[in-house]
Amino acid sequence: MSIQTFPNAEEAAARAAVIILERAKEAIAKNGTFSIALTGGSSPKRLYEILASPESREFVDWSLVHFFMSDERFVPVDDERSNFKQANDLLLSKISADHNKIHRVLTTLESAEAAADAYEQDLLSFFVASRNEAKQLDVVLLGLGSDGHTASLFPGNDALSETERFVVASEPGELPPPVQRVTFTFPLINQAKTVLGIIAGEDKAGPVRVLSDDLKFDSNKALSPAGRVRSKDGELFWLVDEAAAQNIKK
């Protein structure tokens, strides 16, 4: 459990790519498959470009990889605000992914609640089919909002106290876009084998400071939603560029 600082966002993205490619290679060698939940926001964009590069393709057979989204905005899939659209444009459409292994939140359903229920069923079916009794995704990618949210777990949101469900609908926070969300919950995130947060930019200096304090204490005392991300028995990395880490420097 650590915050690792990099001189710039490019180096943080490069490190995130190395972690993902290593974990993918290991998982595929061991189990013949690898699972990763992608995230939205601007922070992972460069990471997706690196993963889509020809060099990355040499490490991983992407057709064996199951892709999920750790959160989604409840908007049509061709909407510019869709997290899936961004991941698809920058990564999924550029690699030899197997379409049957791309698990999308169905925002065509009648409500965010219905989409969350369907997504949870999709995950549970995946765990059963892959005999994954521990219900562990290999990697869950996350970002950090300037209000301390992660995935679509916003301050004050009911989804923060979820203890059973893996996926729920959540109300938008104060930050744009003001649309309903479908989000992974802490029970699912915290049992992943690797949780990987990527954070860049000066506007994150405040929330990164709170996060670094939160990590020193019990997660129940965390002031920010992101501070409640704890790996149960896997690994947790927050990769942060220098601009975002400026307030935690000694």
Ligand code: 6PG
């Ligand atoms: C979303 C996200 C969200 C994001 C953070 C950071 O749907 O908005 O998944 O949790 O990761 O808000 O976003 P930036 O990288 O754009 O700062």
